Amino acid sequence: xxxxxxxxxxxxxxxxxxxxxxxDLISDLDQKIGDGDHGYNIVRxxxxxxxxxxxxxxxxxxxxxxxRTLMAKVGGASGPLYGMSFMKAAxxxxxxxxxxxxxxxxxxxxFAKNLQILGxxxxxxxxxxxxxxxxxxKLSEFNEINLExxxxxxxxxxxxxxxxxxxxATKGRASYLKERSIGxxxxxxxxxxxxxxxxxxxx
Numbered sequence: 001x002x003x004x005x006x007x008x009x010x011x012x013x014x015x016x017x018x019x020x021x022x023x024d025l026i027s028d029l030d031q032k033i034g035d036g037d038h039g040y041n042i043v044r045x046x047x048x049x050x051x052x053x054x055x056x057x058x059x060x061x062x063x064x065x066x067x068r069t070l071m072a073k074v075g076g077a078s079g080p081l082y083g084m085s086f087m088k089a090a091x092x093x094x095x096x097x098x099x100x101x102x103x104x105x106x107x108x109x110x111f112a113k114n115l116q117i118l119g120x121x122x123x124x125x126x127x128x129x130x131x132x133x134x135x136x137x138k139l140s141e142f143n144e145i146n147l148e149x150x151x152x153x154x155x156x157x158x159x160x161x162x163x164x165x166x167x168x169a170t171k172g173r174a175s176y177l178k179e180r181s182i183g184x185x186x187x188x189x190x191x192x193x194x195x196x197x198x199x200x201x202x203x
Contacts, residue, residue: 002098003202005059012066015198016046019191029187033174037076038187045074045082059097063090063107077172078188081119081128088114101145101203105136108196112136119171126169126181128188131160135196145203153200161185161193 003011019026020043027039049069054062064087071083092106093099099107112132115121121129138156142149162185169181 001203002100003199004098005054005057005062007202008059008062008099009054011198011202012046012049015195016043016050018194018198019043019046022190022194026187026190029185029190032184033169033177033181034187035076035173038078038191041074041076041079042082042191045070045079048073058093059099060090060093060095063087063093066090077119078128078191081115081188084118085111085114099199099203101142104199104203105139108132108136108139121171124167125171126164126167126174126186126189127171128186128192130164130167130186131157131189131192131196134160150200150203154197157193157196157200161189164189 023039023043025039026042027036030036030038049066052062052065052069054065057065067083067086067088067090069083070086071079073079074082089107089110092103092110096103112129112135115127115129115132119127119129121127123130123133135153135157138153142153164186165184166182167186168179169175169177169186174181174186
C-alpha cells in the first residue's frame with residue numbers, strides 16, 4: 001500500500017497514542033538503566049508533532065518538521081538523535097507524494113546511518129541503533145512487501161527490541177551500570193519498535 005500525506009498523519013497519531021499508552025512502561029525501563037525520563041519526553045515530543053499543520057507541506061518537508069519538533073520537545077540524549085535522524089531520513093521522500101516500500105527502506109537506511117554518525121554507536125551497545133541497523137539489513141532482503149513478508153518483518157522487529165535486554169550497555173548513562181544494565185530492554189529501542197511497527201503495518 002502507498003501512504004500519502006494524510007495517511008502518514010494518521011500513522012503518526014497512532015504512534016503518539018501507542019507511546020502514550022506505554023509511557024509508564026518506557027519510563028520504568030529508563031528508570032532502571034537511564035534518567036527515567038524517556039517515556040515522558042518521547043510522549044511529549046509526539047504530542048507536539050500532532051500539532052504540525054501539514055496542509056501545504058510536501059511529504060519530505062512533513063518529516064523534516066517532525067524532526068525539528070522532536071529536536072525542540074524531546075529532552076535527553078534521544079531528542080537530538082531522533083530529531084536529526086528524522087530530518088536526515090526525510091530525504092527518502094523527496095519529490096514523492098507517497099511512502100512506498102522502496103522509499104521506506106531508504107528512510108530506514110538514512111535514519112540508521114545518521115544514528116551511527118551522530119551517536120557514534122556500533123552494534124551491540126544497547127542503543128536504538130541495535131534495532132534500526134539490523135532492521136535496515138533485513139528490509140534489504142525484500143524487493144516487495146506482501147502479507148507474508150510483513151509478518152516476518154514485524155516478528156523480526158519485535159525480536160530486535162527484545163534482544164536488547166540481553167546486552168550490556170556501553171553508551172550513555174546506562175553504561176555506568178555495566179553488567180547491571182543486562183536484563184532490561186533499552187527504552188529507546190522500545191520506542192523505536194513502536195514507530196517502525198506502525199509504519200510497516202500500513203505498507
